[in-house]
Amino acid sequence: MKHKNGNFSSAFAFVLASVGSAVGLGNIWMFPYRLGQYGGAAFLVPYFFFIVLFGITGLSAEFAIGRKAQTGTLGSYALCWEGKSPIGKAMGWIPLLGSMGIAIGYSIIIGWVLRSLGGSITGALLKEEAAVYFGQATGRLGSFPWHTAVVLITLVLLITGSAGNIEKANKILMPVFFLLFAILAVRVAFLPGASEGYRFLFVPRWELLGRVDTWVMAMGQAFFSLSITGSGMIVYGSYLHKKEDILKSSLLTAGFDTIAALLAALAIMPAVFSFNIEPGAGPSLMFITIPGIFQQMPMGRLFAVIFFLSVAFAGITSLMNMLEAVIESCQHRFNINRKIAVSAACAVCLFVGLFLEEEAKVGSWMDFVTIIIVPFGAVFGAISIYYVLGFDKISEELNTGRKKPLPKWFGFVAKKIYVPLTIIVFILGIIYKGIG
Numbered sequence: 001m002k003h004k005n006g007n008f009s010s011a012f013a014f015v016l017a018s019v020g021s022a023v024g025l026g027n028i029w030m031f032p033y034r035l036g037q038y039g040g041a042a043f044l045v046p047y048f049f050f051i052v053l054f055g056i057t058g059l060s061a062e063f064a065i066g067r068k069a070q071t072g073t074l075g076s077y078a079l080c081w082e083g084k085s086p087i088g089k090a091m092g093w094i095p096l097l098g099s100m101g102i103a104i105g106y107s108i109i110i111g112w113v114l115r116s117l118g119g120s121i122t123g124a125l126l127k128e129e130a131a132v133y134f135g136q137a138t139g140r141l142g143s144f145p146w147h148t149a150v151v152l153i154t155l156v157l158l159i160t161g162s163a164g165n166i167e168k169a170n171k172i173l174m175p176v177f178f179l180l181f182a183i184l185a186v187r188v189a190f191l192p193g194a195s196e197g198y199r200f201l202f203v204p205r206w207e208l209l210g211r212v213d214t215w216v217m218a219m220g221q222a223f224f225s226l227s228i229t230g231s232g233m234i235v236y237g238s239y240l241h242k243k244e245d246i247l248k249s250s251l252l253t254a255g256f257d258t259i260a261a262l263l264a265a266l267a268i269m270p271a272v273f274s275f276n277i278e279p280g281a282g283p284s285l286m287f288i289t290i291p292g293i294f295q296q297m298p299m300g301r302l303f304a305v306i307f308f309l310s311v312a313f314a315g316i317t318s319l320m321n322m323l324e325a326v327i328e329s330c331q332h333r334f335n336i337n338r339k340i341a342v343s344a345a346c347a348v349c350l351f352v353g354l355f356l357e358e359e360a361k362v363g364s365w366m367d368f369v370t371i372i373i374v375p376f377g378a379v380f381g382a383i384s385i386y387y388v389l390g391f392d393k394i395s396e397e398l399n400t401g402r403k404k405p406l407p408k409w410f411g412f413v414a415k416k417i418y419v420p421l422t423i424i425v426f427i428l429g430i431i432y433k434g435i436g
Contacts (some may be wrong), residue, residue, distance in 0.1 A: 003070055003071070003162075003163065003239050004331075005162030005163055005239065005328060005338065006162055006163035006164050006239065007163050007240065007241055008156075008163050008166075008167050008236075008239050008240060008241070009167060011244045011245070011248070011249055011281075013167040013170075013171065014236065014239070014244065014249055015239050015249050015252045015256070015386060016167070016171055016174050016175075017166050017167060017170045017236055017255050018059075018063075018233065018236055018249070018253040019170075019174055019253055019256040019257055019260070020166075020169075020170040020173065020174050020314075020317030020318065020321070021227050021232055021233065021236065021316075021317065021318055021321035022225060022226050022227045022253060022257040022321070023174070023257055023260040023261075023314050023317070023318070024106075024176065024227075024250040024314055024315060024377040025106075025109060025286075025311070025314070025315060025318075026221070026225055027225060027257070027260050027264050027312065027314070027359075028264045028268075028286065028311055029285050029286045030221065030436075031201060031221060031225070031261040031264060031265060032201070032261075032264055032265035032268045032269050032283075033285065034218075034221055035047075035201055035216050035265055036200040036201050036265075036269060038208055038211075038213065038214040038217050038218065039204065039205045039206070039208035039209060039214055040199075040200065040201055040202055040203050040204050040205055041201075041202045041204035042198065042204040042205050042206050042208050042209050042214070043208070043214060043218055045209065045215075046209070046215050046218035046219065047218040047221060047222055047260065048258070049218075050218055050219045050222035050223065050293075051222045051225075051226070051254050051257075051258055052174050052251070052254065053413070053417070053418065054222055054223055054226055054228060054254070054418070054421075055226060055250050055251055055253065055254030056247065056250060056251065056410075056413070057410075057413055057414040057417075057418035058116065058228040058378075058382065058418055058422070059226050059228060059233060059250040059253060059254065059278045060066045060225075060246050060247050061252040061381070061382065061385045061386065061394060061398075061414070061418075062228065062230070062233040062234045062237060062381060062385075063233060063234075063236070063237035063238065063240060063246045063249065063250060063298060064237060064238075064246050064385075064394055064397040064398050065079070065080065065234055065381075065384075065385050065389070065394065065397070066235060066236065066237025066238035066240070066281065066283050067207060067233035067237045067238060067240050067242070067246070067397060067406075068393075068394070068396075068402075069238065069294075070238055071238050071326075071328065071329075071332045072231075072234055072235035072238055072325055072328035072329045072332060073092055073095060073096045073099070073207040073231045073234050073235065073325055073328075073329045073331050074092050074093070074096065074329040074332060075110065075238075075329070075332045075333075076092070076234050077089060077091070077092030077213075077380075077381075077384055078092065078236075079389070080385060080388045081112075081384065082386040083192070084388060088384065088388065091380055092380075094373065094376060094377050094380060095229055095230030095231035095373075095374075095377025095378070095380060095381060096167040096231050096232075096325060096326060096329055096377075098117045098229055098230070098231060098369060098373040098374040098377040099229060099231040099232055099322045099323075099325040099326055100322070100323075100326050100345070100348070100375075101365070101368075101369035101373055101374075102229075102322050102347070102351050102366070102369055102370070102374065103319055103323050103326070103349050104321035104323065104348075104352050104353045104365070105353070105356065105362050105365050105366040105369065106318065106319050107147060107150050107151050107154075107319060107349055107350070107353050108143065108147055108353050108356060108357055108362045109315070109362065110150045110312060110315035110319060111137075111143040111147030111148075111149070111150050111357075112134070112137050112138070112143055112287060112318060113151055113286075113308055113311050113312050113315055114135075114146045114149060114308075114312055115137050115143055115146040115308055116134075116137075116291065116304075116308045117135045117305065117308035117312055118146070119133060120294075120301060120304035120305045120307075120308050121305055123301055125291055125294075125304060126291065126294060126295045126301055126304065126411075130287070130288045130289075130291035130292045130295070131288050133291070134287040134288055134291075138357070138358060138359035139357075139358060140357065140358055141354065141357055142357060142358075143357055144354070144357070147350070147353060147354075147357060148318040148350060150315075150316065150319070151346050151349055151350045151353075152346075153316060153320050154316060154320055154323060154344065154346065155342060155346040157169050157316070157320055158320060158324060158327065158342050159338070159342040159343070161338075161419040162239065162324065162327075162328065162338070163239040166236075166239075166320060166321075169316075169317065169320065170317055173313040173314075173316065173317050173339070174313070174317065175206045176265065176309045176310070176313060177260070177283060177313045177314050177317075178201065178259070178260065180306045180307075180309060180310035180313075181260070181267050181310050182263060183265060183306060184267035184303060184306060184307060184350065185263055185267040187303060188266075188267060188268075188271040188274065189266075189270060191271060191274035191275075191297070192276075193273055193274040193276075194270035194271070194272035194273065194274050195270075196270075196271040196274075197270030197271065197272060197273035197274065198269075198270055200269055200273060201265050201266075201269050216428055216432065216435055217435055218382070218419070219424075219425060219428075219435070220425060220428070220429065220432075220434075220435025220436040221404070221435075221436060222420075223378070223422075223436055224374075224435075224436025225258075225261065225271075225436075226253070226257060226404055227258055227318070228322070228378050228381075228422075229374050229377050229378055229381075230324045230374075230377035230378045230379075230380055230381030230382075231322045231377055231381075232322055232324070233321075234325070234381075235321075235324050235328045235329075236321065238328070239325050242400055242401060245401045245402050245403075246397070246398055246400075246401065246402075247398060247402065247406070248402075255422055260314075266376040267307075268285070268290065271290075271293045271297075272285075272289065272293065273345075274293075275292070275293050275296055277289055277292065277293065279436060286311070291304065294307070304326050308427060314350055323342075323345050323346065323349065325357040326345045327341045327342050327345050328341075330344065330345065336368065343422075354372060367433070367434060370429075370434060370436060371430060371433065371434050372430070375422070375425055375426040375429050375436075376426060378425070378426070379422045379423055379426050382418065382419045382422045383419060386414050386415050386418075386419055387415070387419070391411045391414065391415060394426060395410070395411065398410075
């Protein structure tokens, strides 16, 4: 059965689109710092464990319910709760609101990236203090034209189709993203003192594995890095052919997402240490620290362009997925034309975002969405799929396209380990004020 918005042409195209959704700003500005802060190579032990666990059980579940329902968020939860509870169906709006909430904040931040890219091309970014240049963008309506451009670019990529256009965009943007970050990683390897960055990243401090915080942060980073939100990956699953192996595609998505995070670490941290800059997390790393490094590097302007272009690509492919979840559900729920749904979703994204362009406001907005709404949506999705719909029914979809049936341990791990962990991620996120 073909979705009215089309289907991805192959498993490879589907994986690229899913990687495009998963690879985002968290991979670039959060992962490198956490990797170094929480044990270097030792951090990778729990991180890889959680990536595999969440990829196998969480990511695959969202892909599977989307393909089974042949529609996105609202239709999938309607299927899960059919004949059980109208309240459960209504709660399907919560993860959808999470997708829209992230999209609103993301579009602002990608606007900052686009402005920095423009400044890199003209040279303006490297001619003045990076903090001053960044501050100009984060005031009231400080990045209005760039913010608007991001939303319009995304609108153009989505309005004339769905699966086909998403596939075409990701076939170009994601390989270029990996290539550009690989070039940066090679370049910074030749900087004097870069070895200290590699030591920060990859010399294991095994004693940190005995600390709870290391495991908590590794779990949070893995969970949110895979975009398990109870919404976005469901819609991509609805565009996947029945002949494809969902479990295999989930593991490939998790693998490429991890490679992207490691590439970002290799491109950023050696340069940070080369110029004796204290590594930090958050927007300041990307918009103040990194431009400061490019100002001091030979051919810094060229590498600034490469960096911000690759980040823009990663951001836009993620934004496409967030908005696509909303668009497809509006098409399904209200039976409206795709162009109207795309235009409405992008208009809401831009309009609300205009009131949040100041750094403090968008920061508070993103904290609320990512700490409360999105993790709750993930919990709701996990419970709806594995308990309300039931493992027997979702396993039928997971087995479709596979040469061998799911391993016997899958059901136990999904229901008894993955679902409780989503609840733990939600609770810990509130306690720690964000772990992803």
